[in-house]
Amino acid sequence: xxxxxxxxxxxxxxxxxxxxxxxxxxxxxxxxxxxxxxxxxxxxxxxxxxxxxxxxxxxxxxxxxxxxxxxxxxxxxxxxxxxxxxxxxxxxxxxxxxxxxxxxxxxxxxxxxxxxxxxxxxxxxxxxxxxxxxxxxxxxxxxxxxxxxxxxxxxxxxxxxxxxxxxxxxxxxxxxxxxxxxxxxxxxxxxxxxxxxxxxxxxxxxxxxxxxxxxxxxxxxxxxxxxxxxxxxxxxxxxxxxxxxxxxxxxxxxxxxxxxxxxxxxxxxxxxxxxxxxxxxxxxxxxxxxxxxxxxxxxxxxxxxxxxxxxxxxxxxxxxxxxxxxxxxxxxxxxxxxxxxxxxxxxxxxxxxxxxxxxxxxxxxxxxxxxxxxxxxxxxxxxxxxxxxxxxxxxxxxxxxxx
Amino acid sequence: xxxxxxxxxxxxxxxxxxxxxxxxxxxxxxxxxxxxxxxxxxxxxxxxxxxxxxxxxxxxxxxxxxxxxxxxxxxxxxxxxxxxxxxxxxxxxxxxxxxxxxxxxxxxxxxxxxxxxxxxxxxxxxxxxxxxxxxxxxxxxxxxxxxxxxxxxxxxxxxxxxxxxxxxxxxxxxxxxxxxxxxxxxxxxxxxxxxxxxxxxxxxxxxxxxxxxxxxxxxxxxxxxxxxxxxxxxxxxxxxxxxxxxxxxxxxxxxxxxxxxxxxxxxxxxxxxxxxx
Numbered sequence: 001x002x003x004x005x006x007x008x009x010x011x012x013x014x015x016x017x018x019x020x021x022x023x024x025x026x027x028x029x030x031x032x033x034x035x036x037x038x039x040x041x042x043x044x045x046x047x048x049x050x051x052x053x054x055x056x057x058x059x060x061x062x063x064x065x066x067x068x069x070x071x072x073x074x075x076x077x078x079x080x081x082x083x084x085x086x087x088x089x090x091x092x093x094x095x096x097x098x099x100x101x102x103x104x105x106x107x108x109x110x111x112x113x114x115x116x117x118x119x120x121x122x123x124x125x126x127x128x129x130x131x132x133x134x135x136x137x138x139x140x141x142x143x144x145x146x147x148x149x150x151x152x153x154x155x156x157x158x159x160x161x162x163x164x165x166x167x168x169x170x171x172x173x174x175x176x177x178x179x180x181x182x183x184x185x186x187x188x189x190x191x192x193x194x195x196x197x198x199x200x201x202x203x204x205x206x207x208x209x210x211x212x213x214x215x216x217x218x219x220x221x222x223x224x225x226x227x228x229x230x231x232x233x234x235x236x237x238x239x240x241x242x243x244x245x246x247x248x249x250x251x252x253x254x255x256x257x258x259x260x261x262x263x264x265x266x267x268x269x270x271x272x273x274x275x276x277x278x279x280x281x282x283x284x285x286x287x288x289x290x291x292x293x294x295x296x297x298x299x300x301x302x303x304x305x306x307x308x309x310x311x312x313x314x315x316x317x318x319x320x321x322x323x324x325x326x327x328x329x330x331x332x333x334x335x336x337x338x339x340x341x342x343x344x345x346x347x348x349x350x351x352x353x354x355x356x357x358x359x360x361x362x363x364x365x366x367x368x369x370x371x372x373x374x375x376x377x378x379x380x381x382x383x384x385x386x387x388x389x390x391x392x393x394x395x396x397x398x399x400x401x402x403x
Numbered sequence: 404x405x406x407x408x409x410x411x412x413x414x415x416x417x418x419x420x421x422x423x424x425x426x427x428x429x430x431x432x433x434x435x436x437x438x439x440x441x442x443x444x445x446x447x448x449x450x451x452x453x454x455x456x457x458x459x460x461x462x463x464x465x466x467x468x469x470x471x472x473x474x475x476x477x478x479x480x481x482x483x484x485x486x487x488x489x490x491x492x493x494x495x496x497x498x499x500x501x502x503x504x505x506x507x508x509x510x511x512x513x514x515x516x517x518x519x520x521x522x523x524x525x526x527x528x529x530x531x532x533x534x535x536x537x538x539x540x541x542x543x544x545x546x547x548x549x550x551x552x553x554x555x556x557x558x559x560x561x562x563x564x565x566x567x568x569x570x571x572x573x574x575x576x577x578x579x580x581x582x583x584x585x586x587x588x589x590x591x592x593x594x595x596x597x598x599x600x601x602x603x604x605x606x607x608x609x610x611x612x613x614x615x616x617x618x619x620x621x622x623x624x625x626x627x628x629x630x631x632x633x634x635x636x637x638x639x640x641x642x643x644x645x646x647x648x649x650x651x652x653x654x655x656x657x658x659x660x661x662x663x664x665x666x667x668x669x670x671x672x673x674x675x676x677x678x679x680x
Contacts, residue, residue: 014537024506024533026462027556028583030565170468176459183461188584190560287506287533288459300480301511302458 005328007254010321015204015291018327020320023203025183025290032190037205039110044212049105056101057216060134061091063098065217067224067381073351073371080234080374082367084354084384085221085249094357094386095217095245096127100196102213104131107194114138114193118182120147120175120241121312121359122154123386124198129163139163142181144174147311154390172305175241175315179289199242200319203290207319214248221381222252229379235260237370238383239362240280240333241313243322245385250331260332263322264366266308267335277306279318280326280333293320309338309394310358312386336365344368345388345395357386358394406499406527407450407552407575411610411631414449419672420627422447423612424661425503425636427454427470428487429479431643435650437490439657444498446658447665452530452634455484455504462532464587466637469644481508481517485524492525501528501554501575514542522549528575530554536572543572556580557603566606576610576632577603584615587637591616593625600629620660620667627668628675635664 015021023033043049057063066089070082087095100117107115115132118141119125125141132139141158145167148155158165171177179202186195200207200214218236225233236253238246240263253259268276276282279294286295288303296304296316308314325331336344341358344365349355356364363382371380388395396403404412414421424443428436440451456474460467481504488500502521509517509531521529529551534542536555543553552575557566560583569577579600581591600611613626614634626633639657646652 022538023535024538025535026532026558026580027535027569028462028558028560028580030535031558031560031562034562034565170465171458171472180459180461184464184585187462188588190583286510289461290533295507297507297511299511300482301508302475303507304458 007251011204011208015208017321017324019285020292020323021204021207022292023290024287024292025203026187028187028190029203032186033203033205035110039106040205040209043106043109053102053105057098061097061101062089063216064220065089067221067228070352073348076351077368077371079371079376081376081379082371083225083233083379083381085217085381087217087245087383087385088354088356088360088387092123092127092130093389094123094127095214095248095383096124096198097130098216098248099198099210099213099244100124100127100131103194103196104135107137108135110194112192112194114140114189115196116140116142116182116185116193117196117198118142118175118178119198120144120178120314121310121357122147122151122158122390123312125163125165126154126157126161128196128198129158129161132163133161140185141165142168142178142185144172144178145169146173147175150394151311151390152393174306175311176303199244200247200321201242201289201291201293201317207291207321210244211247211251211321214244215251217245217248217383218250218252221249225379225381232256232259233381234258234374234378235262235370235380237262237264237363237367237380239264239313239359239385240318240322241266241277241315241359242317243319245383247319247321249381249383254330261325261330262366262370263331263333264362265333265335266310266313266362267337268307270337271335275307276335277308277314277316278335279316280322281335285323288317291320293317293323294326309341310362312357312359313362334366336362340365342398354384355388356384357388358391360385405550405552405575406497410449410499411576415631420630420668421449421612421632422661422665422668423450423452423632423634424448424639425452425454425634427456427467427474427640428484429456429474429477430470430640431473431647431650431653433477433479433483435654436487439654440491441494442654442658443661444495446661448498448661450499450501450632452501452503452636453484453488455481455502455508457505457508460505462585464585464637466587466641470640473643481512482520485520485526488526489524499527500525501530502526503530503532506531506534509542514545518545518549518551522551526551528552528554530556530578532556536568539572547574554578559583559599563602566603570607573607573609576612577607578634579603579611579613579630580615581613582616586615588616591622593622596626597629620663623664624667624671627671633664633668
C-alpha cells in the first residue's frame with residue numbers, strides 16, 4: 001500500500017516538488033524572490049487579503065464561473081457526461097486573470113510601481129495589462145515577435161489598456177524568449193518592478209503561488225459538481241503549456257483518488273515528427289527559467305524550438321508540479337496534434353455554441369476520444385480555460401479568409 | 404595551492420589587480436577560441452573566463468546572447484568547450500581558466516561526467532549563473548573532488564544573510580556583480596563600489612572580482628583600485644560584431660583592448676601605491 005501524500009505540504013520550503021522546482025536564477029534576483037515569498041506567505045492566509053481577493057474575483061472577474069453540462073456534445077459522443085468549467089466567461093476571456101488579480105494585490109502591498117509580464121497567446125498579457133490599468137501601475141509586456149504576428153487582436157487590447165508591448169526578437173521569438181527578456185528586465189529594475197509570471201513555472205515561489213491563485217477553479221468545480229450530481233467527477237481534462245489552468249483544476253482534487261487527471265500537451269505536427277510542444281510526453285528533466293522540470297532539449301542541453309498552432313502552448317518547459325505528478329503517476333499526460341485541436345475547435349463551436357481558445361481546443365480534442373470510452377453514468381470536467389475570439393485571425397487564415 | 408589561488412597570490416604580491424577577460428567559446432567560430440585565449444594571455448590577462456554557449460542566456464545582455472547564437476550556429480557543445488581548454492593547456496600550464504555558463508548543458512552531460520572531463524582538461528573554476536549556492540551542494544562536491552573550484556556571484560541585492568551562504572560555498576574567488584542588470588549594461592558606479600565590497604571582505608579571505616558593466620580602460624582602472632580582479636566580457640565580445648568576416652582582426656582588436664585595460668589598471672594601482680602601503 002502506497003503511503004498517502006500530503007499534497008498541501010508541497011512544495012517544500014525551498015520550492016521542491018520531489019526532484020523538481022527549486023530556484024535556479026542569477027544571484028541578483030534571489031533577494032527579490034525571498035521578498036516575494038515572504039509577502040506571499042504573509043498574505044495568503046491573511047483574512048483581510050483573502051477578503052479583498054475574493055471580492056475582486058467576484059465583482060471584477062465575475063466568479064464563480066459556471067460548471068456547464070454540455071448536453072449535445074455528451075449525447076453525440078455517447079459516453080461520459082461532459083461538464084465544462086467556463087473560465088472563458090471570466091473578465092478578459094480566460095483563466096489567466098485569477099492569477100494576475102492575486103499577484104497585483106501583492107505588488108500593491110510591496111509598494112511596487114511597475115508591472116512586467118511575459119505572454120505567449122497574449123491572454124496573460126491582457127490579464128496583466130487589465131489589472132495594471134485598474135491599479136494605475138506602469139505595465140510592460142514582453143511578447144515574442146512571432147506571437148505578436150499571430151495574436152494581433154490581443155496585442156491591440158494590451159495597448160488599449162495602456163501597456164507597453166515589447167517585441168522580443170531573440171531566439172525562437174516565442175514565449176520562452178519573452179520569459180528570458182522579462183527576467184532580464186526584472187534583474188535590471190528589481191527595486192521598483194513586480195514580475196507577474198503567468199504560469200506555474202519559474203523560480204520558487206511562482207509555481208506554488210500561481211497554483212494557489214488558480215486553485216479557485218478546482219475548488220469551485222469540485223463543489224459545483226458535487227452539488228449538481230451528488231458525486232465527484234471521474235476525470236478532469238485540461239490543456240498544458242506551462243500548466244496553470246490544469247494545475248488550478250487538478251490541485252483541489254489531488255486527494256480524491258477516484259478522480260483521474262489528464263493533461264493535454266500540444267502535439268504540433270505529431271510527437272513523432274519532433275515538431276511539437278510536449279515536454280512531458282517526449283522531453284526529459286532539465287533546468288530552465290528558474291526551475292527543474294521536463295524540457296525539450298537537444299543532446300547538448302540546448303533548448304530546442306517548439307511548434308504548436310497555439311501560441312499559449314508553444315513552450316519547451318512545463319510547471320514543475322506537473323513533472324512530479326507525472327512521475328508519481330497521479331496525473332497522466334497525453335498530446336493532441338494541431339489538426340486534432342482544430343477539429344475540436346469547430347466541433348465544440350458548432351455543437352455547443354461556445355468558441356474555445358486554440359489552447360483549450362487541445363483538451364476538447366482529447367475528450368472527443370476519451371468520453372466515448374467511458375460509461376454514461378460517469379462524468380468528466382474539461383477546463384474550458386479560454387475563449388477563442390483571439391484566434392479568429394489564425395483560423396480564418398487557415399481557411400483562406402483574410403479578416 | 405590551486406592555480407587560481409596561486410595566480411591571485413602573484414598578482415597581490417605584485418600589487419596589481421588581476422584582469423579576467425571573458426569570451427564566449429565558439430564565437431565567432433570554434434577554431435578561433437584557443438588562439439584567442441593565448442592572445443589574451445599575451446596581452447596581459449591573468450585568468451580567463453570561457454563562456455559555455457546556451458540557448459537561453461537569461462542573465463546576459465544582447466551582446467552575449469548574440470555570441471551564444473553564433474557559437475551554437477557552429478554547434479559548439481559543452482564537450483567542445485572542454486576540448487578547447489584541453490588544447491589551451493598544451494601550451495599554457497599556468498593561466499587559470501574558469502568556465503562560465505548555465506546549468507542545463509552540465510546536467511545534460513551529467514554532473515559527474517562533466518566534472519571528470521573538465522578536471523582532466525585543466526579547467527580551474529566553474530561559475531554557473533543560474534545555480535545559486537542553495538542548489539549547488541551536489542555539483543560543488545563533484546567539482547572539488549577533481550580540483551575544480553566552484554565560483555559564485557554576489558550582487559548588490561544580496562542580503563547579509565545570503566552573503567554568509569555564498570561566502571561559505573564559494574572557492575577560488577567571489578564574483579561581485581557590480582550592477583543590477585544583465586551583462587553588458589551601462590552605468591557602473593565605481594564610487595559606490597568600494598563601500599559595497601567592504602562587507603564581503605569582512606566575511607571572506609577570497610579575492611573579489613568585479614564584473615558587469617566594465618566597458619573601457621578607464622572604468623577598468625577605477626575598479627582595479629578597489630577590487631582584486633576586473634572581469635571584462637561584453638566589451639570584448641562586442642568586437643566580434645565589428646569584424647564579422649575577419650576573426651584575425653577581431654583577435655587583434657580584443658588583444659589591444661585587453662592591453663589597454665592592463666596598462667590603465669596597473670597605472671591606477673601604481674598611483675595608489677604610496678597611499679595604501
